[in-house]
Amino acid sequence: MALLEFTEKGIYCAAAGVYIDPWRPVDRALITHGHADHSRWGHKHYLFTRSAAPVIRHRLGNIRHDTVEYGEVTRINGVSFSFHPAGHIVGSAQIRVEHKGEVWVASGDYKVEDDGLSEAFEPVRCHTFITESTFGLPVYRWKQQKKVFTQINEWWKQNQADGKASIIGVYALGKAQRVLAGVDSSIGPIHTHGAIENTNEVMRRQGITLPKTTRITREVKAADLEGSLVLATPSATGSNWMKRFKKASVGIASGWMALRGTRRRRSADRGFVLSDHADWTGLNEAITATGAERVVVTHGYTNLFARYLREERGLDAWEAQTEYEGESLDKDDDSED
Amino acid sequence: MERFAQLFTRLDQTTKINTKVDELAAYLKAADDDDRLWTVAILSSRRPKRTVNTTLLRQWAAELAGIPLWLFEESYHVVGDLSEAIALTLPKPSGKNEQSLSYWIEYIKALDKLEEAEKKSRVVAAWQQMDYTERLVFNKLIMGGFRIGVSQKLMVRALSKCTGIDENTLAHRLMGDWTPDRTTFEDLILTKDPLEDVSKPYPFYLAYALEEGPEGLGAPEEWIAERKWDGIRGQLIVRKGELFVWSRGEELVTDKFPEFHPLAEQLPDGTVIDGEILPYKDGQPLSFNELQTRIGRKNVTKKILEKVPVVLVAYDLLEWEGEDLREQPLEHRRKLLEKLLGQATASHQLLLSELVPFSQWEELEEERRNARQYHSEGLMLKKRASVYRAGRRKGDWWKWKVDPLTIDAVMIYAQRGHGRRANLYTDFTFAVWDEDALVPFTKAYSGLTDKEFREITSWVHRNTLERFGPVRSVEPKHVFEIAFEGIRKSTRHKSGVALRFPRMLRWRKDKPVREANTLEDLHQMLEVYEG
Ligand SMILES: [Zn+2]
Ligand SMILES: [Zn+2]
Numbered sequence: 001m002a003l004l005e006f007t008e009k010g011i012y013c014a015a016a017g018v019y020i021d022p023w024r025p026v027d028r029a030l031i032t033h034g035h036a037d038h039s040r041w042g043h044k045h046y047l048f049t050r051s052a053a054p055v056i057r058h059r060l061g062n063i064r065h066d067t068v069e070y071g072e073v074t075r076i077n078g079v080s081f082s083f084h085p086a087g088h089i090v091g092s093a094q095i096r097v098e099h100k101g102e103v104w105v106a107s108g109d110y111k112v113e114d115d116g117l118s119e120a121f122e123p124v125r126c127h128t129f130i131t132e133s134t135f136g137l138p139v140y141r142w143k144q145q146k147k148v149f150t151q152i153n154e155w156w157k158q159n160q161a162d163g164k165a166s167i168i169g170v171y172a173l174g175k176a177q178r179v180l181a182g183v184d185s186s187i188g189p190i191h192t193h194g195a196i197e198n199t200n201e202v203m204r205r206q207g208i209t210l211p212k213t214t215r216i217t218r219e220v221k222a223a224d225l226e227g228s229l230v231l232a233t234p235s236a237t238g239s240n241w242m243k244r245f246k247k248a249s250v251g252i253a254s255g256w257m258a259l260r261g262t263r264r265r266r267s268a269d270r271g272f273v274l275s276d277h278a279d280w281t282g283l284n285e286a287i288t289a290t291g292a293e294r295v296v297v298t299h300g301y302t303n304l305f306a307r308y309l310r311e312e313r314g315l316d317a318w319e320a321q322t323e324y325e326g327e328s329l330d331k332d333d334d335s336e337d
Numbered sequence: 338m339e340r341f342a343q344l345f346t347r348l349d350q351t352t353k354i355n356t357k358v359d360e361l362a363a364y365l366k367a368a369d370d371d372d373r374l375w376t377v378a379i380l381s382s383r384r385p386k387r388t389v390n391t392t393l394l395r396q397w398a399a400e401l402a403g404i405p406l407w408l409f410e411e412s413y414h415v416v417g418d419l420s421e422a423i424a425l426t427l428p429k430p431s432g433k434n435e436q437s438l439s440y441w442i443e444y445i446k447a448l449d450k451l452e453e454a455e456k457k458s459r460v461v462a463a464w465q466q467m468d469y470t471e472r473l474v475f476n477k478l479i480m481g482g483f484r485i486g487v488s489q490k491l492m493v494r495a496l497s498k499c500t501g502i503d504e505n506t507l508a509h510r511l512m513g514d515w516t517p518d519r520t521t522f523e524d525l526i527l528t529k530d531p532l533e534d535v536s537k538p539y540p541f542y543l544a545y546a547l548e549e550g551p552e553g554l555g556a557p558e559e560w561i562a563e564r565k566w567d568g569i570r571g572q573l574i575v576r577k578g579e580l581f582v583w584s585r586g587e588e589l590v591t592d593k594f595p596e597f598h599p600l601a602e603q604l605p606d607g608t609v610i611d612g613e614i615l616p617y618k619d620g621q622p623l624s625f626n627e628l629q630t631r632i633g634r635k636n637v638t639k640k641i642l643e644k645v646p647v648v649l650v651a652y653d654l655l656e657w658e659g660e661d662l663r664e665q666p667l668e669h670r671r672k673l674l675e676k677l678l679g680q681a682t683a684s685h686q687l688l689l690s691e692l693v694p695f696s697q698w699e700e701l702e703e704e705r706r707n708a709r710q711y712h713s714e715g716l717m718l719k720k721r722a723s724v725y726r727a728g729r730r731k732g733d734w735w736k737w738k739v740d741p742l743t744i745d746a747v748m749i750y751a752q753r754g755h756g757r758r759a760n761l762y763t764d765f766t767f768a769v770w771d772e773d774a775l776v777p778f779t780k781a782y783s784g785l786t787d788k789e790f791r792e793i794t795s796w797v798h799r800n801t802l803e804r805f806g807p808v809r810s811v812e813p814k815h816v817f818e819i820a821f822e823g824i825r826k827s828t829r830h831k832s833g834v835a836l837r838f839p840r841m842l843r844w845r846k847d848k849p850v851r852e853a854n855t856l857e858d859l860h861q862m863l864e865v866y867e868g
Binding site for chain 2: 137138139140141258259260261264269270300301304307308311312321323326
């Protein structure tokens with residue numbers, strides 16, 4: 001029996017009797033990060049990193065849980081588990097599993113570029129690597145984030161000169177804080193949608209520094225929003241919530257914005273190619289760095305990426321069916337990525 | 338090229354019409370005459386001849402990117418646009434270029450007669466000195482299909498802004514059979530008198546669809562109603578003893594319709610008629626499909642002329658005795674048209690578009706519902722006092738289409754979509770019952786929300802019966818209401834029918850699979866509505 005298996009409930013370690021990121025209720029769940037498709041309701045006991053805890057507890061409320069530091073080993077039934085930075089969002093981890101000399105790593109979601117906010121991705125040597133493939137095609141290759149933030153800053157300044165608000169659609173958990181940390185906050189005031197500000201508050205309480213933001217409430221007047229940068233959830237950008245803006249330009253920050261067709265269908269004014277997932281180059285480099293001979297490919301272009309790894313890179317790679325959702329453009333609370 | 342690529346990016350970054358017009362006008366103002374003319378040509382679908390086939394471009398791109406061809410093809414499927422897929426896949430450039438748009442167009446044209454190896458080395462050399470957007474533009478110049486949200490109308494507005502010549506004059510000057518190889522910006526746009534060219538059509542006035550009822554249009558007596566025919570919009574011109582027939586795509590189609598040729602003598606010089614070219618036999622319209630087949634043929638044989646003869650259903654007179662009537666009210670133009678067609682010399686290939694009489698809007702509702710009985714698509718409503726405008730304009734002309742036909746069908750196959758939806762199952766094959774068997778009869782891929790597509794995708798994953806490449810057969814479980822515009826006999830389909838514009842109207846979760854429609858229901862529709 002394999003050390004980790006894909007069952008109907010999630011990624012299962014039979015030797016220890018625990019699941020990683022299960023999508024059905026289980027007794028013991030090890031959680032890679034706080035996005036809703038990876039940390040779900042209803043498990044009897046949770047284990048995650050200390051820096052992932054505030055957000056997960058904010059979402060799931062009063063749950064039974066333990067936290068660990070990165071690198072700390074937890075032994076369960078003779079199986080060693082440790083959490084290592086995945087660079088995806090604050091607190092996100094790859095989970096290393098070792099039993100009788102065999103090592104697996106379940107990476108959850110990851111990106112290799114250091115965003116300056118999340119704990120930077122660290123490659124972990126293993127025999128079998130479970131990778132995501134949200135952007136596992138050669139057409140997805142990200143620019144350096146510095147260049148993308150320059151584009152966002154320029155866009156903000158231009159809108160400001162035109163007397164417009166710059167509204168940018170982002171997820172409440174992860175992307176919102178990354179944009180906050182990346183933009184030049186000296187350009188003007190920054191306003192936030194309530195759902196995003198809630199997450200900001202949780203993160204500030206855990207000691208993460210973010211620029212000053214103002215929550216948009218009924219009291220905020222249209223004139224206050226002129227020239228400001230506004231972080232909104234994707235669904236708010238298409239709703240009545242927008243009526244408060246007299247003049248605005250709407251942008252979306254997502255890896256999917258790499259494709260013109262996607263951006264056009266969203267009818268945003270601007271698309272910024274910014275993702276918390278690894279691009280084609282990042283995925284390939286990460287896999288190389290693990291030294292793994294076997295690779296299991298989950299969410300994304302699983303069958304294509306697995307075939308590429310098999311045929312072109314000579315790895316023993318296959319796809320696994322999961323219920324993770326990847327980077328979605330349609331839904332929005334903090335459930336994405 | 339850099340400036341044109343920048344223009345491309347800017348146009349692509351906005352959905353606001355006025356911004357697009359401003360950007361394009363600013364570009365045109367600064368560009369030299371060659372680049373201007375080519376820009377106008379590209380934005381009116383006149384691209385250079387294709388000199389490299391796309392199969393080769395894919396191979397070269399994959400090779401340069403160091404990926405297997407199958408992976409490139411899959412990526413292309415996801416991106417949905419070959420020019421873009423290539424631009425996204427190629428490795429970083431090794432240099433820069435300072436050349437103009439016209440330079441690169443000439444470069445592409447010069448590839449024509451070269452050996453494959455030489456073509457390859459030139460295309461690769463070009464790619465290597467271009468950034469992402471320049472490559473995208475370059476690829477689009479090679480392959481055509483320059484859709485960047487700039488319609489001809491919008492381009493004309495920008496050109497007007499940049500030259501100070503009014504839009505209608507420009508629209509007129511831009512029509513017809515020109516290419517940048519045979520004219521200059523000066524000759525075509527700035528100096529040429531459109532009346533010199535006897536073949537030049539007027540820009541078509543296009544109607545918007547009426548989404549709600551006509552009550553909001555005001556007093557019924559200010560309007561006329563006609564049937565909306567499913568043919569090809571055409572403009573018939575007789576000047577200096579010559580006949581010209583133009584289709585709405587600004588194509589000169591005179592040769593496709595020998596039936597109209599005698600009109601060169603039968604109609605007086607200086608006559609321009611706007612109407613619908615309709616396949617028509619024994620006093621009845623034939624299906625649009627027949628016309629399409631006829632047009633697709635290289636030669637118009639005697640056999641085709643007998644099988645699918647055409648008429649022009651005339652509904653407007655734009656020029657009479659050499660005088661442009663477009664500023665006259667419709668009522669007046671129509672009177673002259675009726676007089677012209679009433680003359681004994683007029684050919685039987687010209688039919689007058691009859692008015693549908695009404696005094697209350699309610700009477701028209703009934704006429705619209707019955708549209709299919711007349712083999713028409715609905716009604717056209719036109720204001721009596723309206724002048725003939727250029728392009729698609731709101732206000733005076735409306736098309737009021739009949740509601741689509743619908744049928745409840747069972748989903749039996751699912752296929753992955755494109756672009757962002759490449760991970761979702763979005764293309765479905767539907768079947769109806771024939772006794773106890775399900776007979777596939779149509780495909781549809783639009784009409785559901787992303788949420789519904791995600792839901793059905795997760796269901797498809799769990800209920801796949803068999804896989805055939807990207808297609809999966811699924812358990813017959815879900816019923817969808819399929820809407821379509823028309824139905825006709827088809828020998829190529831097992832069901833014996835083919836639908837026009839099928840799409841999913843709604844997911845009938847309330848409906849058990851046994852209660853979907855039957856093949857007999859479809860055949861009954863065929864009997865009632867085929868046309
Ligand atoms: Zn994920
Ligand atoms: Zn995630």
